[in-house]
Every structure is written in structure tokens, then in C-alpha cells.
Amino acid sequence: MIKNYLKTTFRSLLKNRSYSFLNITGLAVGIACASLIFLWVQDELTFNHNFEKRANIYKIYENQTYEGKVSTFHATPGLMAKTITTEIPGIKSAARLSGTSASLFSLGDKYINEQGDYADKEILSILDIPFVKGNPATAMQELHSLVINETMAKKFFGDAEPIGKALKMNNDKEFTVTGVFHDLPKNSTLQFHWLVPLANIDHSQPWMTMWGANWARTYVELEPSANVASVNQKLKNYISTKTKNDNKTVCFLFAMNDWNLHDNFVDGKMSGGKIQYVKTFTFIAWIILLIACINFMNLSTARSEQRAKEVGVRKVMGAGRGKLIGQFIGEAVVMSFVSVVLAIGIVYLALPSFNDMVQKELSVNILEPGHLIFLFTIAIITGLLAGSYPAFYLSSFNPITVLKNIKIKTGAASGFIRQSLVVIQFSASIILIIGTVIIYQQIQHVKNRQLGYDRNNLIYMDVQGKMVEHFAAIRNDLNKSGVVENAALSDDPVLEVGSNTDGYTWEGKDATKNPLISWEKVSPQFISTMGMKLVAGRDFYADAKLDSSNVIINEAFARQMGKEGRVGGILRDGNKSYQITGIVKDFLYNDMYATSAPALFYCKEAENRIFNVRLKSDVNVQDALTKIGQVMKANNPGYPFEYKFIDDDFDQLFKTETLTGSLAGVFAGLAIFISCLGLFGLAAYTAERRIKEIGIRKVLGASVSGLVGLLSKDFLKLVCIACVIAFPVAFWTTHHWLQSYQYRIDINWVVFAVAGVAAMLIALTTVSFQAIKAALMNPVKSLRSE
Known part of the structure; x- marks a missing residue:
């Protein structure tokens, strides 16, 4: 039938x-x-499912209140991971990551930039990352040990045994490969190709050992029987007990299961995201x-x-x-x-x-x-x-x-x-x-919105080797190439002004108000290279030393300062005073949908991390990049020429x-x-x-x-x-x-x-x-x- x-x-x-x-x-x-x-x-729903212990893994976030508005940050003091393990019951283990960034690794004549992190050795047990070679329990015990993923091992060693071999990092120190781990899947929030002990850099700057400086990403693993609410209660004012001041910084645990889908915070509370x-x-x-x-x-x-x-x-x-x-x-x-x-x-x-x-x-x-x-x-x-x-x-x-x-x-x-x-x-x-x-x-x-700078024909590179020390010579050669209009150094790309502080004061400031201020350390050419417009005062002098005690602020900061927000006004940062020499038109960064936030620029070149280059508008882009690459290789040998367009980063925001x-x-x-x-x-x-x-x-x-x-x-x-x-x-x-x-x-x-x-x-x-x-x-x- x-x-x-x-x-x-x-x-x-x-x-x-x-x-x-x-x-x-x-x-x-x-x-x-x-x-x-x-x-x-x-x-999307199975993000981070490669981590077996994800139900007990958290990242510590901070809520900070400025002008009555709560802002959420994922950076914490570098000292925090070590102390909370012993002082807060329920925390089984804690570890820090520096934040994923690119570093140059070399072997013989092979030079490759790879994304990775400086990390505490405990991160391997917290994440329980499966190893292909080596022992995760001992892989990061030594200061100059290095663990890499399978792809990176293949790039440098092919089918040869990588364990015990050395790779030079940033043309400086050699690190010995002590472990090889499986590549992290694409639907993992954490994406690193290598890990190096954080002890190599966690004391490189004096502020890195201060409770008031937030720079590390702190990850914790809770005991299976731990009460999350109880741990959060003890974390809440933890930093305040160390700094002995009422800075209204509130810490809390952010569960790994929420990292991908619920990572948007509004006024200090979880508010949607990719979900x-x-x-x-x-x-x-x-x-x-x-x-x-x-x-x-x-x-x-x-x-x-x-x-x-x-x-x-x-x-x-x-x-x-x-x-x-x-x-x-x-x-x-x-x-x-x-x-x-x-x-x-x-x-x-x-x-x-x-x-x-x-x-x-x-x-x-x-x-x-x-x-x-x-x-x-x-x-x-x-x-x-x-x-x-x-x-x-x-x-x-x-x-x-x-x-x-x-x-x-x-x-x-x-x-x-x-x-x-x-x-x-x-x-x-x-x-x-x-x-x-x-x-x-x-x-x-939003894309057609006035940004306050010109994002066209603008590229940037991560500072590598002696790019800062040789900046003047590199800039001079770039200008001679005929394809570059200007070049400048900065802490961050112009779209991502990431440094924030609440330590600024000025005459007549309302003591009850605590505005959030963004700042950048830049070379004298930054304002002109970005195409920003001065509405008052002057740009920095060509010699950065002449402006070591001067700053340029934006209109939003000038409004915040009231009558002191003018050319000649005095701004105090802790014990040091700075004079305002110029005011730039408001520009957009970080959040393209928001209004321009208060920002200022210091004229300092010593610690910049970004090399910005503006191409001439009438040049062939590919020819220009070829010439720029030749200049960079001649002045900074041993480092590959890798760049990004601000335009591409801008599109990625949407x-x-x-x-x-x-x-x-x-x-x-x-x-x-x-x-x-x-x-x-x-x-x-x-x-x-x-x-x-x-x-x-x-x-x-x-x-x-x-x-x-x-x-x-x-x-x-x-x-x-x-x-x-x-x-x-x-x-x-x-x-x-x-x-x-x-x-x-x-x-x-x-x-x-x-x-x-x-x-x-x-x-x-x-x-x-x-x-x-x-x-x-x-x-x-x-x-x-x-």
C-alpha cells in the first residue's frame, strides 16, 4: 500500500x-x-564552549561613577590577582592578562608578527587549555618561557620539534618554547597565539605596582561550591580598602558565559549586547x-x-x-x-x-x-x-x-x-x-557624521623597534618620498582613545563633580596629521620639549572647565600644572553614536605606541604604501611593514x-x-x-x-x-x-x-x-x- x-x-x-x-x-x-x-x-550561542570550566570562570570588571553616570571598564590594578586569591573566600585561582597585542618573533631570517598576551602562569589551569606538546603545569614557570599555538609552531618549526627551541621577541630577548597548545576556535572570546610570563613587564613602569592604576585584565576561577553573590559583595569595595579613599569604584564578576552575548553595559548594568x-x-x-x-x-x-x-x-x-x-x-x-x-x-x-x-x-x-x-x-x-x-x-x-x-x-x-x-x-x-x-x-x-578629523588616506602602524627613537629621521624620509603629507606619534589610534583618569583639577572646579577625561600623549605633528581644526590658540611647537608643560584640549573639555577652559587656562594633573595653549574642535572617538567627550593632548613622544601617516590625496595608494614600506624597512630593519587604514577600522565599528x-x-x-x-x-x-x-x-x-x-x-x-x-x-x-x-x-x-x-x-x-x-x-x- x-x-x-x-x-x-x-x-x-x-x-x-x-x-x-x-x-x-x-x-x-x-x-x-x-x-x-x-x-x-x-x-554565537556556543562561544567559549571550548573552555570546559566556563561555568566557573569570570573576568573582573569595574564600575566607576563620573558626573553621576556610571562607566564600566575591564581593566583592574595589577596587584589585584595575587591578593584576592588569599583574601576572598570562594576564589580558587586568579590570573592576569596584559591584553592581546602583536609582537614580533624571529627565527633566523624569518620575522612574523603574532597576536598574544603576557600572562600569569595560573591562566593555563584556569582556562584548562589543551596542550599538544609540553606540560601545562610547568610550561610557564621560567621567566623566559614561551607557549605557542599549533599554527605558530608550524610557521617557525614546520614538522620539527619546537620544545626547547628559542624565538627572539621584538628583536630583543630570546624566549624558550616550553609548550604548544591547540589553536583556539574562532568562536572564542580569547584569541592569542602565544603566552609569555607577565613578570617580564609587570614592573616595567612605576605605576604598574600602584592600586590606583588599572591596566591588567584579571580572570578568576571560582570554587564549584562558591556563592557568586557573596564573592561579589566582598569584591564590591575591595579596591577602596587598598587605596584608602572613597573613589566609588565598584568591582564585580562578569561570567564567561556572558562575555559574547551580554557585553554591553549602560550606567553600570548589563544591557543587551550581541544577544x-x-x-x-x-x-x-x-x-x-x-x-x-x-x-x-x-x-x-x-x-x-x-x-x-x-x-x-x-x-x-x-x-x-x-x-x-x-x-x-x-x-x-x-x-x-x-x-x-x-x-x-x-x-x-x-x-x-x-x-x-x-x-x-x-x-x-x-x-x-x-x-x-x-x-x-x-x-x-x-x-x-x-x-x-x-x-x-x-x-x-x-x-x-x-x-x-x-x-x-x-x-x-x-x-x-x-x-x-x-x-x-x-x-x-x-x-x-x-x-x-x-x-x-x-x-x-552615522558614517556621514562630522568626525572632527579627516579619516581618509590615513594609515597607522604599531610602534616597533626604534620607530620612536628614529621618528624624526623616518618622518623626514617619508616627506621626501613625495607620497606622504605628514606623520605623527600617539598612544592610541584616533578612533580608540583608551586612557582615562579622574585626577584633573582647575580653578573653580566643583568638588562634587568628577568628570571622566580621556587623554593622549602625542608628537607635535598629531593635530595637523589628523586634520583636526583649532578653534582657539596654537598647535604644538615642532620641538616637543618647548611644550612639555602645555596641553591642547577639545571644546567639550573647555565647556567642562568653565571660565578656565580657555587659552592660557591652567589645568592641574596631580602635583603638576599645565597651561592650555590650544583648543581643537570636538572630535568623535570610541562611541560613534555619542557626543564628543572631554579630551586633552600632552606633547610627549617617549612612550607612544602608534605611528600615524597621512598620505597625499592625489597619490596612488599602492605605490605610496610601497614607498612607505621601503622607508620603514630602511630606518627600522628587522621589522615587517604592517599597517592598517583608519577607514577600515571605522567601518569595523559598524x-x-x-x-x-x-x-x-x-x-x-x-x-x-x-x-x-x-x-x-x-x-x-x-x-x-x-x-x-x-x-x-x-x-x-x-x-x-x-x-x-x-x-x-x-x-x-x-x-x-x-x-x-x-x-x-x-x-x-x-x-x-x-x-x-x-x-x-x-x-x-x-x-x-x-x-x-x-x-x-x-x-x-x-x-x-x-x-x-x-x-x-x-x-x-x-x-x-x-
């Missing part, structure tokens, strides 16, 4: 090839889209899947009425209603499984492009239980839903009625259901279209928003495509049912355009209803999303009008093809007796 049903199913599919193609393709595309999104979601985008993408996936399932059900129910005679014959031959129900549901389930198989093929084909879009290395393992359960569940549920209505409806036919060619009353219910499903499809599609446009507009709105917009745009297009497949099939079904009516109208003189309008208007009405439903939902959703940004666009009604018109034109184009085909048919054929 089952074999007979399968034969009947595949014969039906082959007989109605167009219908089968539309039905199976629509569902397959929907399942494939949802599957790709769920792969991304799975990757918002995971929810958004999950919602989009379900919407796409819903549209595809609706499409599948609509076409299945629409075409089912053509099988009335088949049902009549089967009933006359003795088929019971139960067997007929089983047959039709079985056919729908089989088609659903065919769609799933096709969807798997689409996923494998689309995955490389999808990985490029989301910048991940996702893979699909079809035999993974989770994936199998998802696909099997979708196939069964879709098949049951699509097959249930036609099964129960068709099995209820009276065989005498259908075999006598008496027209069966389809009833208003079936038509209403199909129309409602079309409305739902297009409502979801229109919402996605509007959302895509709003996201794009918001990103462009990575998540851009990804959201791209995905929403792609899947909005696919949602429309799937909806149109269904609309195409329904239009063909409608034209077929009304074929005699169309023939009679043509005989009576109806024009082709009139007949096309007649067949199209019902579908356009459905799209209009979809717009009425979609517009308020889209407005509420996008308005709610925009509220998370301080600097945002106003929602324009034109977006909704364009989306609605676009949806109607797409629907009209889809329906018109079938309508024109029916209108052009010879009425003699359509009116011929069966």
Missing part, C-alpha cells in the same frame, strides 16, 4: 511539474535560509520559514481541488476516508522531505558566500543530532500542516457528486484561508524591506549593524522571492478555475487589459491589506531599535510608501504573467465541452 502511495505521489509530482517546482523550491529556499541563520546563531542581534536573526529565520511553509500550504490546498475525481474513483473502489487522509498527508510529507533534501544542497552551495558575509568559518555537519532533529521536525510539521486541510477536505467529497461533474462548492472558508496566508506572507516581507532600509539609513547617517542590514536585505529579497513563487502558483490556479469565465468575457468583447485587471485586482487588494498590517508593526520595531542609539535618524514615511509600492509592483508583475497568458488564450479552446 505504501509503495502504491509513493508511486501515486511521484506520478502526481511529475504530472504537475510547474506546481511541484514552485512548491518544493519555495519550501527548500526557506528551509535553507533558516538553516544558514541558525548555523550563525548556534555559533539582541541573535534574537533578531532568529526572528528573521522563523519569519522566512513561516513564509515558506505558508507558501507550501497555500499551493497544496489550492491544487487539491483538482483531484476531486481521483477521490471519487478511490471511494467507489472501496477506499475508506482514513486511508485517503493518510495518502494526502503522506504525499505532503514526502514533498516536504524532498524540499529538505534540496535545502541541504542549497546550504552546502551557499555556505562559502554566507561565511564571507558574516565573516565566520561556519560548517555544517548533516549527521549532527541537532541538525537532523531540526530538519526532520521541519519536514514533518510542514508536511502535516500542508497535507491536513486538503486531506480532510477532499476525503469528505461525495463520490456520486464528483463523478457526475457537479461543481463542488469550495466555500468561502478555503478562499479566506488562502488569502489570509498571502497577506501574512507579504506583511512579513514588507516589514523586512522597511527594516533593511532603516538600518541602512542609520548606518549611513560591523554588527552592517551585518544586520546585509542579512535583513538578503533575506527580505528571498522572502519576496518565496512569496512570489506562491503568488505565481495561486494566480495560475485562479486563472485556470476562471478559464471559461475569461472565454465568455472575450467573446462578449472584453479587452486583454481589462481581463488582466480583473484577474490582478484581487491579489493587489491582498497586498494593500498586507501594507496596512505591516506599516505599524515595522514602525514600532524600527523605532524601538533606533532608541538604543543616541545619534539616530528620524523615521521617514517615504520609506513605507516606497516599500508598499515596491511590494505592489512585484506582486503585479508576478500575477500579470499568468493573467496575460489567460487573457490571450483562444476562447474557442476554453469554451469547448469536456
